[in-house]
Amino acid sequence: MAINGYGGRILRVDLTERAFQIEPTDLDWMKSVIGGRAANSKRLLEELDFSCDPLGPENMLIMGIGPLTGTLLPASAYYTVTAKSPLTGILGDSAAGGHFAAEMKLTGFDQIIITGAFESLSYLLISTDGVEFVECPHLINAPIIETTCAIRKAHEDTAIQVAAIGPAGEHCVSYSTIVSSGNRVNGRTGMGAVMGSKKLKAIAVRGWQSAKVADPPLLLSEVRALEKIIMSHPEYGKRHHMGTTMLMQDLNSIGILPTNHFQEGMCPYVERISGEALAEKYKVKNKSCFNCNVHCSRYYICGQHEAEGPEFETLCSFTSRVGNDDLAFALKMNAVLNQMGLDSISTGEVIGWIMECQEKGILTPEDMGGLSLTWGDTDAIGDLVEKIAYRQGIGDLLAEGAWRVSQRFSGKARELVMQVKGLDIICGDPRGIKAYGLTYAISSRGADHLRAEPYFELTNRKKEALARFGTVKAADRLSEEGKAPLVTYSEKIALLCDSVTMCKNIGLCMDVLNFEHAATLLTAATGIPYTPSQLETAMEQCIDRDHTINTRFGVTRDEDTLPARFLTEPLTRGPTRGSTVSIRKMVDEYYALHHWE
Amino acid sequence: MSRCTGCRRCETACAFFRTGTVSRHLARITVVNLYESGIDAPVVCVQCAERYCLVCPEDALTIGSLGQVIYSATACTLCGLCEQRCPIGAIKLTEHTLIICDLCGGKPRCVEACTEGALTHRPSGDPVSLEKYTEMSKGKNPDQKRKIFVSEQGASLRTRWRDGH
Numbered sequence: 001m002a003i004n005g006y007g008g009r010i011l012r013v014d015l016t017e018r019a020f021q022i023e024p025t026d027l028d029w030m031k032s033v034i035g036g037r038a039a040n041s042k043r044l045l046e047e048l049d050f051s052c053d054p055l056g057p058e059n060m061l062i063m064g065i066g067p068l069t070g071t072l073l074p075a076s077a078y079y080t081v082t083a084k085s086p087l088t089g090i091l092g093d094s095a096a097g098g099h100f101a102a103e104m105k106l107t108g109f110d111q112i113i114i115t116g117a118f119e120s121l122s123y124l125l126i127s128t129d130g131v132e133f134v135e136c137p138h139l140i141n142a143p144i145i146e147t148t149c150a151i152r153k154a155h156e157d158t159a160i161q162v163a164a165i166g167p168a169g170e171h172c173v174s175y176s177t178i179v180s181s182g183n184r185v186n187g188r189t190g191m192g193a194v195m196g197s198k199k200l201k202a203i204a205v206r207g208w209q210s211a212k213v214a215d216p217p218l219l220l221s222e223v224r225a226l227e228k229i230i231m232s233h234p235e236y237g238k239r240h241h242m243g244t245t246m247l248m249q250d251l252n253s254i255g256i257l258p259t260n261h262f263q264e265g266m267c268p269y270v271e272r273i274s275g276e277a278l279a280e281k282y283k284v285k286n287k288s289c290f291n292c293n294v295h296c297s298r299y300y301i302c303g304q305h306e307a308e309g310p311e312f313e314t315l316c317s318f319t320s321r322v323g324n325d326d327l328a329f330a331l332k333m334n335a336v337l338n339q340m341g342l343d344s345i346s347t348g349e350v351i352g353w354i355m356e357c358q359e360k361g362i363l364t365p366e367d368m369g370g371l372s373l374t375w376g377d378t379d380a381i382g383d384l385v386e387k388i389a390y391r392q393g394i395g396d397l398l399a400e401g402a403w404r405v406s407q408r409f410s411g412k413a414r415e416l417v418m419q420v421k422g423l424d425i426i427c428g429d430p431r432g433i434k435a436y437g438l439t440y441a442i443s444s445r446g447a448d449h450l451r452a453e454p455y456f457e458l459t460n461r462k463k464e465a466l467a468r469f470g471t472v473k474a475a476d477r478l479s480e481e482g483k484a485p486l487v488t489y490s491e492k493i494a495l496l497c498d499s500v501t502m503c504k505n506i507g508l509c510m511d512v513l514n515f516e517h518a519a520t521l522l523t524a525a526t527g528i529p530y531t532p533s534q535l536e537t538a539m540e541q542c543i544d545r546d547h548t549i550n551t552r553f554g555v556t557r558d559e560d561t562l563p564a565r566f567l568t569e570p571l572t573r574g575p576t577r578g579s580t581v582s583i584r585k586m587v588d589e590y591y592a593l594h595h596w597e
Numbered sequence: 598m599s600r601c602t603g604c605r606r607c608e609t610a611c612a613f614f615r616t617g618t619v620s621r622h623l624a625r626i627t628v629v630n631l632y633e634s635g636i637d638a639p640v641v642c643v644q645c646a647e648r649y650c651l652v653c654p655e656d657a658l659t660i661g662s663l664g665q666v667i668y669s670a671t672a673c674t675l676c677g678l679c680e681q682r683c684p685i686g687a688i689k690l691t692e693h694t695l696i697i698c699d700l701c702g703g704k705p706r707c708v709e710a711c712t713e714g715a716l717t718h719r720p721s722g723d724p725v726s727l728e729k730y731t732e733m734s735k736g737k738n739p740d741q742k743r744k745i746f747v748s749e750q751g752a753s754l755r756t757r758w759r760d761g762h
Contacts, residue, residue: 099605148632210616285601
């Protein structure tokens with residue numbers, strides 16, 4: 001039964017046997033990892049056969065939430081999905097907001113562990129009582145929202161939350177996604193393909209328990225304090241208006257907005273594709289994840305296309321990154337990618353990489369089965385996305401992801417894939433944000449910012465930088481000094497966010513969550529007296545564990561680096577002109593801080 | 598409805614202040630998120646003109662001075678007639694009790710929790726008629742009634758969105 005903070009039960013589902021098992025949550029086991037992403041990693045390390053085929057039945061798909069998920073805590077809306085990644089072959093995980101996590105909490109399951117594979121496409125309906133296995137041949141190739149509505153209709157219950165895959169996931173595209181709440185995406189590392197390989201169309205949850213906490217008055221007072229900080233935050237208005245799409249203009253203004261596949265850091269037509277333009281022309285209202293008071297998401301209508309979003313990464317991936325100045329096309333792509341279940345960053349990288357390689361004559365149309373791509377060719381992009389989702393024609397090859405496809409071609413073509421450890425780099429040029437560069441290099445799921453999100457380096461808070469990280473340079477985006485301490489701090493807070501399952505835009509970018517707040521929140525939720533230093537140690541251990549996992553996967557320190565472009569080719573224009581990244585130095589410093597070999 | 602982002606803060610605040618926990622089924626206000634149309638909206642007792650719930654054979658439901666529904670747990674036999682009659686699914690019947698909004702004694706927590714101004718409490722004014730929903734919600738479960746109510750109201754909002762562009 002429910003224990004304070006936790007649902008109190010772990011669910012194991014074997015799809016091959018169509019059977020499930022419920023076991024009590026081991027509090028001693030859980031205490032040191034709190035929940036969410038850290039708990040998933042621990043489970044993976046303890047139980048995964050590391051040599052398994054990521055698309056085989058023995059790969060594990062783990063969904064995890066934490067003791068504060070679905071409580072009064074603002075934006076306590078996240079859940080993490082973890083597996084061996086079919087895109088990178090190493091640790092894979094991805095978190096999403098929306099409403100799935102809060103409903104999963106009410107089922108009483110802190111973690112759902114799925115192994116095996118169905119024989120034919122089916123979904124799971126997981127409730128407080130257990131699991132129903134439902135075959136769904138009628139949902140083959142169904143887009144996300146259609147799937148969600150069909151499941152809600154079949155069970156006559158709109159409170160059911162559904163995490164589903166689209167056609168891309170069913171066709172095991174290496175960078176396919178899981179999507180819940182219509183448009184909230186577990187985007188990175190191909191978790192959708194893991195579901196697809198198991199012929200698992202969707203996981204639906206519906207619960208009748210309550211999110212109980214040990215000390216409601218203490219939680220309430222701490223939540224009130226945090227809500228005040230959020231509502232009076234200097235970025236509140238901007239985030240409410242544009243969400244992360246505010247970054248289009250912000251990044252361009254400092255010369256790091258990826259343009260034509262990172263060849264430039266400034267986009268001449270940024271105003272036409274900006275968050276401001278989107279809000280003014282197409283936004284019809286704000287949207288929100290569970291219990292959030294920022295409401296940073298948006299709903300838009302643009303011609304025949306309407307959807308929630310887009311977030312910055314999708315907007316940039318389908319505008320400046322691929323040389324497209326047509327905002328309406330990017331909005332169409334947001335809706336299409338979310339419904340097909342494709343990761344916008346990795347899809348954008350495949351497209352941008354081919355464009356640059358073909359522009360430079362490194363790849364020919366013949367290399368790509370007749371496909372010819374030029375900057376901003378929206379018709380060709382639209383066509384290609386469809387082909388990738390269904391693995392048709394050249395889409396079958398490109399569904400493997402840019403890095404793997406590049407292995408068939410010349411060293412020059414391989415060098416131009418903007419990736420680390422097989423995962424495609426996000427939209428932020430590391431030459432002008434050095435702590436982010438370090439984060440891409442060391443991130444345990446491959447090139448990624450969310451493992452640390454060292455937003456602090458963009459805030460220019462020099463005095464604070466000196467006090468917190470030993471040098472004013474930590475707040476200087478172009479400096480490499482002080483970035484290792486900044487990243488080792490931020491990655492702990494990032495993991496803390498993923499473990500209490502709070503949104504990182506609030507917890508980390510808005511600098512709302514720290515060890516003190518987290519200790520109070522967790523004590524109030526669980527009744528276990530956490531101290532800030534205890535939490536810090538726990539997070540350090542979890543980061544060490546991720547490092548161990550990837551060592552077991554065969555990752556070496558040499559792979560903690562960035563594509564050559566960022567190390568040797570300076571940008572030629574704008575406020576980041578002339579800058580490159582001395583990655584080795586930062587990585588060495590980072591390893592020393594972790595006491596890793 | 599045009600301001601509702603679907604965050605469900607009203608729902609969590611309601612459940613928390615009544616029970617110290619958070620749960621949809623313990624909240625007196627329930628948000629419907631319709632991903633197929635982008636419409637989100639809470640459903641809660643609107644103190645309707647018709648007062649369908651007063652059908653109660655045990656008189657377990659009465660009207661208070663604020664117009665709110667007052668529930669007597671001792672009189673109630675959990676027969677479910679009021680839940681059946683409410684055309685918008687604003688009454689929830691659980692194994693042990695009935696859950697319906699009582700306006701928190703005049704200071705509704707849901708209104709306080711909404712940071713978007715999507716919820717207001719107007720003590721005066723003409724009561725709302727729910728007559729048009731009785732036919733379309735007949736025989737449906739409370740969840741489906743809420744969905745019908747929100748979809749119906751959402752249709753005109755969607756027209757406004759389309760016209761605005």
